[in-house]
Amino acid sequence: MPAPPEIVDLVKRFDQYYTKYTSPSYNEFQVRKEFIDPFFEALGWDVNNRSGLDERYKDVIHEDTVRVEASTKAPDYSFRIGGMRKFFVEAKKPAVNLKENPEPAYQVRRYAWSAKLPVSLLTDFEEFIVYDCTAKPSLKDMASAKRIGYYRYTDYIEKWDEIAAIFSKQGILTGGYDDYVESLKQKKGGKGTAGIDDAFLAEIEGWRDILAKNIALRNRELSVRELNAAVQKTIDRIIFLRICEDRGIEEYGQLKRIAAGKDIYEQLKGLFRYADDRYNSGLFHFTAETGWEEEPDNLTLSLAIDDKVLKQIIGHLYYPDSPYEFSVFPADILGQVYEQFLGKVIRLTAGHQAKVEEKPEVKKAGGVFYTPTYIVEYIVKQTVGNLVAGKDPKAVAGLHVLDPACGSGSFLLGAYQHLLDWHLAWYMDNLVPLLSGGAKVTDAAVLTLLPAKPAPVKKGRGKKKRGDEYFLPVYQATDTDWRLTTEEKKRILLNNIYGVDIDPQAVEVTKLSLLLKVLEGEKSERIGKQLTITQERVLPSLHNNIKCGNSLIGPDIYNDVQLTLDDEETIFRINAFDWNRAFPAIMQAGGFDAVIGNPPYVRIQAMKEWAPMEVEIYKRTYESANKGNYDIYVVFVEKGLKLLNKDGHLGFILPHKFFNAQYGKGLRELIACGRHIRSIVHFGHQQVFANATTYTCLLFLTAKGQDTFIFESVANLDDWKSSGRSIQGEMS
Numbered sequence: 001m002p003a004p005p006e007i008v009d010l011v012k013r014f015d016q017y018y019t020k021y022t023s024p025s026y027n028e029f030q031v032r033k034e035f036i037d038p039f040f041e042a043l044g045w046d047v048n049n050r051s052g053l054d055e056r057y058k059d060v061i062h063e064d065t066v067r068v069e070a071s072t073k074a075p076d077y078s079f080r081i082g083g084m085r086k087f088f089v090e091a092k093k094p095a096v097n098l099k100e101n102p103e104p105a106y107q108v109r110r111y112a113w114s115a116k117l118p119v120s121l122l123t124d125f126e127e128f129i130v131y132d133c134t135a136k137p138s139l140k141d142m143a144s145a146k147r148i149g150y151y152r153y154t155d156y157i158e159k160w161d162e163i164a165a166i167f168s169k170q171g172i173l174t175g176g177y178d179d180y181v182e183s184l185k186q187k188k189g190g191k192g193t194a195g196i197d198d199a200f201l202a203e204i205e206g207w208r209d210i211l212a213k214n215i216a217l218r219n220r221e222l223s224v225r226e227l228n229a230a231v232q233k234t235i236d237r238i239i240f241l242r243i244c245e246d247r248g249i250e251e252y253g254q255l256k257r258i259a260a261g262k263d264i265y266e267q268l269k270g271l272f273r274y275a276d277d278r279y280n281s282g283l284f285h286f287t288a289e290t291g292w293e294e295e296p297d298n299l300t301l302s303l304a305i306d307d308k309v310l311k312q313i314i315g316h317l318y319y320p321d322s323p324y325e326f327s328v329f330p331a332d333i334l335g336q337v338y339e340q341f342l343g344k345v346i347r348l349t350a351g352h353q354a355k356v357e358e359k360p361e362v363k364k365a366g367g368v369f370y371t372p373t374y375i376v377e378y379i380v381k382q383t384v385g386n387l388v389a390g391k392d393p394k395a396v397a398g399l400h401v402l403d404p405a406c407g408s409g410s411f412l413l414g415a416y417q418h419l420l421d422w423h424l425a426w427y428m429d430n431l432v433p434l435l436s437g438g439a440k441v442t443d444a445a446v447l448t449l450l451p452a453k454p455a456p457v458k459k460g461r462g463k464k465k466r467g468d469e470y471f472l473p474v475y476q477a478t479d480t481d482w483r484l485t486t487e488e489k490k491r492i493l494l495n496n497i498y499g500v501d502i503d504p505q506a507v508e509v510t511k512l513s514l515l516l517k518v519l520e521g522e523k524s525e526r527i528g529k530q531l532t533i534t535q536e537r538v539l540p541s542l543h544n545n546i547k548c549g550n551s552l553i554g555p556d557i558y559n560d561v562q563l564t565l566d567d568e569e570t571i572f573r574i575n576a577f578d579w580n581r582a583f584p585a586i587m588q589a590g591g592f593d594a595v596i597g598n599p600p601y602v603r604i605q606a607m608k609e610w611a612p613m614e615v616e617i618y619k620r621t622y623e624s625a626n627k628g629n630y631d632i633y634v635v636f637v638e639k640g641l642k643l644l645n646k647d648g649h650l651g652f653i654l655p656h657k658f659f660n661a662q663y664g665k666g667l668r669e670l671i672a673c674g675r676h677i678r679s680i681v682h683f684g685h686q687q688v689f690a691n692a693t694t695y696t697c698l699l700f701l702t703a704k705g706q707d708t709f710i711f712e713s714v715a716n717l718d719d720w721k722s723s724g725r726s727i728q729g730e731m732s
Contacts, residue, residue: 003160007042010035014125014153022094022126032076032091035125040089044169045079054428055481056083059169063327074327075111075120081172088112088120088328098127099150102143105129106320109137109146113196115328118181119148121167126153128163132184136199137323148184197336200324204341205356207235207313211305212346212354218304224348225572226299231346232505233283233300236512237272239334240283242317243516246326248523259314265305272301279539282511294543331413331517336370338408338509343368360610361602369689371598371653374721375698376414379651382679382700383594384415386649388422392430393451393473396422397495400586403597404551404640406499409510411597412546416497416517423492424484427474432482441472452491489518490540498583498592499546502575507548514546515539549577552632552639553617574614579643590645591703598653599636601694604629624667634658634667637699641676644703649678656682656697675705679712681726686717708732 014021014035021031037047046059053059059081063074075088090108098104104122112120112133122129130149137146151159165176172178211231216222222230244250258267276284285297316322343362347355362368388396396419403411431449439446451473473488484492493514501507518539555578580587604615618625624634633654640650658664671677681698688696712726719725 003157004042006038007156007160010038010042010125011153011156024093024095026093026095028091028093031093031125036089036091036123039123039125040077040079043164043167043171047077049480052480055478055483056424058480074325075108081169085115085117086172086177087117087167088115090120090122092122092124094124094126096124098122098124098129098143100143102139102141102145103320105131105143105145105147106137106139106141109133109141110319110323111325111328113137113323114325116196116330116333118184119177127151128153128156134184136196139320196324196329197333197340200333201337201340203316204235204239204337205344208341208344208346209356210309210312211235212356214306214309215303216348216352216354218306220352224346227348227354228346228505230300230303232508233297234305236283236508237268237275238313238317240512240516241271241275243326243329244519246329247519248327249519253318255314256318259311262307264307264310264314265303268310269301277537279515279537282541282543283508283515283539285541289541292541292543294541331417331513331520332373332376332410334516335408335410335413335509335513338513339370339410340368342408342503342506342509361600361606369692369694370408371410372688372690373410373414375598375653375688376410377418378681379411379596379653379698379700380414380418382698383596383649383651384418387593388419392449393423393426397451397491399496399593400498400583401496401594401596402498402500402592402643404500404595404643405597405599405636406501406510406546407503407506407598409499409506409513409546412497412499412510413513413517415594415596416493416514419492419496420484420489420517423473423488424482427484428482431472431474435472435474435476451488483521486518486522486538493518493542494540494545497545498586500549500551500577500582502548502550504548507546510546511542514542547577547582548575549582550575550614551577552622552635553614554578555581557617570613573611591643591648593645593648595640595643595648595650596652597636599633599640601655602632604632607632622666623670624664627665628661628663630663630666631655631658634664637667637701638670641670641674641701641703646703648703650676650699650701652699653688653696654699656695659697671701675707676701676703677709678702678706679710681712681714683714683717686714688717 020026021035040047040060046053049058049060059079061078061080063076063078076091077089079086079089088108088111090104090111092098092104096104108120108122109131112118112131113136118132118134120131120133122131128149128151129147132146132148135146151163156163165171166180167177208231211234212227215230216227219227219230238255241250242255245252245254254271255268258264258271261267272284273286276286282294285292285294286301288296317324319325344356344358347357349355384399384401387399401412401415401419403409403415406412427449431446434443434446434449441447473485473491474482475485477483497514499507499510501510522538553574553576555576557574557576586592604618607615618630618632618635622635622638624630624638633652637650637652637654640652644650658667678700679698680700683696683698685695687693708730709732710728711731712728714720714726716725
């Protein structure tokens with residue numbers, strides 16, 4: 001198609017007054033308003049939201065929050081379809097030579113690589129540059145590095161078809177953009193992004209290595225468990241605070257300033273104590289809290305850590321040395337990174353030197369394989385999505401979702417995101433129209449829609465009366481943008497999300513991921529206001545929601561097996577878990593409403609090498625484990641069913657070998673006798689997990705018996721992901 005008249009006019013005007021527009025006095029704001037915004041509007045994008053869409057559905061988000069340091073800020077535009085980012089655009093004034101200046105190129109590549117976007121754009125209207133953003137950017141890169149498209153304004157009219165086919169809204173919707181990205185991938189031999197996940201994993205693995213060695217050297221009284229805990233907590237705290245800085249929740253550069261001085265860990269401890277006062281959360285837990293079972297962390301405040309180590313870690317987390325832009329970091333990336341990270345553990349040699357080794361179960365399994373986000377979302381939709389359908393927030397408050405082997409928390413994060421989206425959509429449909437019409441929080445029509453009674457006004461010195469926004473579950477950020485309050489996000493998290501893992505480090509990572517999700521979209525001013533008005537710290541403690549223990553072995557094992565004080569390591573490894581004590585109200589009410597996840601896949605032949613006692617316990621305790629050389633995932637299915645209440649739903653991804661193998665006979669009989677199957681999505685030979693050959697299915701069970709179930713056979717995974725295409729049949 002020919003260039004539209006508005007593009008022809010823009011090109012003519014820019015050419016006619018070229019000297020004016022390329023002078024240093026013509027600034028970025030002006031070029032955005034006069035040229036760049038109209039350019040993308042001509043490509044079909046509603047750049048300024050003239051249609052008045054809700055924030056969730058806007059075509060374009062203007063990211064204009066400037067950092068403290070003038071050299072870095074968030075990307076100028078984020079172009080989206082259905083709320084999902086497709087590409088960034090970084091704008092500069094025309095006086096900047098984009099073709100030769102490497103800094104703007106580094107900025108846009110850094111933003112997009114951190115957000116895992118394969119392509120993004122740099123423009124001052126005079127130039128329009130396309131960058132491949134799949135490779136880790138470096139300050140040493142020239143402006144031409146990974147540049148895959150270059151147009152001057154004089155090219156726009158002649159090459160409009162070429163630009164519009166890829167970057168117009170219609171081009172996105174009709175697949176032109178995706179085809180372009182796929183062609184880039186094919187040019188690289190079928191390889192996709194070099195991966196911020198791989199790069200950040202290497203980064204924090206390096207931190208673990210140097211921290212473990214230094215802490216072991218300077219704190220020789222530490223046990224191996226204390227060393228692992230100390231290293232993990234230190235890394236988690238630095239990551240949490242650094243992400244908060246880039247999101248505008250914490251003052252930008254505070255960690256960097258501390259690292260520039262001396263006695264760095266002493267200064268960090270002061271920052272950690274401040275974070276305890278501000279956030280609560282358990283991530284920073286240094287004083288005893290009423291009602292908490294968890295003991296305060298008295299370990300890490302007594303550590304000695306050398307300045308050199310902390311300078312090395314913190315110094316590489318800031319622009320321009322750091323390629324990471326945490327404000328655009330996708331929520332699932334941290335989980336993917338940590339899932340791999342948790343596959344290794346710190347050991348101590350006889351000389352108290354730290355050594356990082358792969359866990360035996362990971363070594364036998366051939367590595368750690370993170371569940372793809374699309375699988376998490378599908379399982380959550382089929383379980384949690386079904387449970388919330390037709391309900392209101394008061395009813396949903398009573399739902400309890402569990403991952404009994406939560407790992408880094410990917411399924412719990414997916415379930416939590418689904419619940420956040422559902423609540424906001426419900427309030428937008430039911431509550432916001434009343435508020436927009438002038439209704440007050442005290443009106444009966446409003447009160448009936450609130451999920452809980454308004455919190456009481458606190459009295460006493462320094463306690464201020466709470467404003468209406470803290471009574472309500474939503475607040476208005478802009479004319480078209482309503483958001484869940486932090487208090488509402490906390491309420492949903494504490495009411496609905498539960499997890500257990502045998503690895504204490506995994507438990508801490510799950511908490512970290514969920515707490516960062518609570519803070520998503522928050523700003524320092526609003527958090528400060530909440531602290532002042534409510535006198536409550538910003539984050540909830542998750543000690544009653546996310547627990548550490550062996551989901552498959554209860555405390556009665558200690559009555560059956562002779563263990564002495566000399567067997568401390570065995571007791572710690574078994575880590576028996578009492579479900580009734582951990583979640584008394586839920587278990588007394590019958591169990592959980594949804595059990596979801598990706599249970600471990602480990603054959604008992606391998607487990608016997610490091611957990612022989614557990615293998616025999618499972619055989620005696622579970623029907624699914626009494627046939628042949630079973631795999632541990634079948635035991636998790638049986639336990640998951642037992643943990644459901646009478647109306648509960650289970651959704652797992654697991655190998656489909658149990659349908660045919662001898663060891664699966666016990667589980668097959670169990671689910672057949674109870675008629676528990678609701679649906680199966682069978683992937684056949686299609687490979688769901690990257691870099692692994694594992695033949696899997698999605699198994700959906702209900703506690704109630706089903707007369708029939710749906711069987712889906714997926715012949716092409718890409719087709720199923722994009723359109724849900726499969727061969728389906730109803731079976732009985």
